[in-house]
Amino acid sequence: MSSKRRLSASKPPQEIDGDSNVNESEDSSRSDICLVCGDKARIINYGALSCLSCRTFFRRNGFRPDGLRPCTFNKCCEINMQTRHTCTACRLAKCFRMGMSSDLIRKEDTKKLKCTSSLKQSSTTDQSTSQQVTTAPQLVTSNTSNILHSDQSSHFDSQWTLLSNIVHSHDTFSTMSQMLFTVNNLPTLSVETHSNVINPIEIINQMCISMQSFISSSPDFRVLTLSEQTSLFERNLPGVVAFYSTLFFRHTGILRIPEYLNAFITIYGSDIMLSLRHTIEQLDPDPTLIKIILIILAFSSNCLIVNTNKTMERDSLLDGTFRLLGSQNVYVELLWKYLIxxxxYDESVLRFARLIQIFLCVMKKLAVVHTNNAIHRAIFDDIADRTKKILANNENDRTLLWGKSLVS
Structure with a gap:
């Protein structure tokens, strides 16, 4: 019995608001949305109508629910298109609740094994003929199946592992869930507590810590010397945090809350904040793309554009820029293959172009802010000083990184 079947298109597909919450009782009768997260869906996967993202998630985690990072919010996380990567435990629990079964994963694997065996027998018969045929290289089109899943070679296997590590590392150190929890409980807080939680400087500090931890967990970062690590953060952390803020603000929605918006306006002014809100509205709805770009930016030679350190031109890290580009190229290739x-192909080109446009817009605004806003510079000068101390203290740390331990 097949584990998935195509549904009849009795209703035209409807656009889904990425910020809307998914109501299980209302959406269970719909034939065009994922029962887990609310994304567009047309196929029943493993027993429930689900999108490609949730199908992939369940396939990877359906057999090992005990191995997931436990929920930190009493197993009450809302799962929708924007939050589905935030809490893996609650997402998997909802997959099971919507009717997905891990037994069907095993049945699908058995079916694929039989098909593969049949294809091998057929290909053996025609092998002598096929070897004489020369084919021209072809562009990947929208009909291409999922490269990271369908290709079973070790090369693509390692790329999928890399993508999984990036997303998991980002989500592990992200503070967006805590921010959402604070926002949801804002009406119940006292007036004194309001001034503590609606603190733009503290929110920026938390975003910086999140990105520092995310970048530091990369093996590419940990093989650098202490001076190179310090230089890399000095060059790129402000730019990485600026781009990360677009994802952070969109996911938490705090700029739609007047108290938070006004607090940020007191530091950055209304023009910058209104421009940021417009940029957030144009941001690609796929958070995985943003997470990959963040690690790409982390290994730039200087994504801030502004030269904050007059001695930067004599920095030894620039003599080894090819090392940065080597790491960056791996992540750029991963980004493109994920898009494809x-x-x-066609949609990937458009999405990639829009992402570059948004990044350049953010960096242009950041350069203006960094040049003209003394408060902003003071915040990041303080962060830079603390970062140097943290890196010095962790120089000999050999904690687990992306499934591997560093060897002394």
Whole structure:
């Protein structure tokens, strides 16, 4: 018995608001949305109508629910298109609740094994003929199946592992869930507590800590010397945090709350904040793309554009820029293959172009802010000083990184 079947298109597909919450009782009768997260869906996967993202998630985690990071919010996380990567435990629990079964994963694997065996027998018969045929290289189109899943070679296997590590590392150190929890409980807080939680400087500090931890967990970062690590953060952390803020503000929605918006306006002014809100509205709805770009930016030679350190030109890290580009190229290739596998060639080109446009817009505004806003510079000068101390203290740390331990 097949584990998935295509549904009849009795209703035209409807656009889903990425910020809307998914109501299980209302959406269970719909034939065009994922029962887990509310994304567009047309196929029943493993027993429940689900999108490609949730299908992939369940396939990877359906057999090992005990191995997931436990929920930190009493197993009450809302799962929708924007939050589905935030709490893996609650997402998997909802997959099971919506009817997905891990037994069907095993049945699908058995079916694929039989098909593969049949294809091998057929290909053996025609092998002598096929070897004489020369084919021209072809562009990947929108009909291409998911590269990161369908190709079983060790090369693509390692790329999928890398993508998984990036997303998991980002989500592990992200403070967006805590921010959402604070926002949801804002009406119940006392007036004194309001001034503590609606503190833009503290929110920026938390975003910086999140990105520092995310970048530091990368093996590419840990093989650098202490001076190179310090230089890399000095060059790129402000730019990384600025781009990360677009994802952070969109996911938490705090700029739609007047108290938070006004607090940020007191530091950055209304023009910058209104421009940021407009940029957030244009941001690609796929958070995985943003997470990959963040690690790409982390290994730039200087994504801030502004030269904050006059001695930077004599920095030894610039003599080894090819090392940065080597790491960056791996992540850029991963980004492109993820785009192709999920959206096809034409849509990938458009999405990639829009992402570059948004990044350049953010960096342009950041350069203006960094040049003209003394409060902003003071915040990041303080962060830079604390970062140097943290890196010095962790120089000999050999904690687990992305499934591997560093060898002394």
């Amino acid at each position: 596998s999920k959206y096809g």
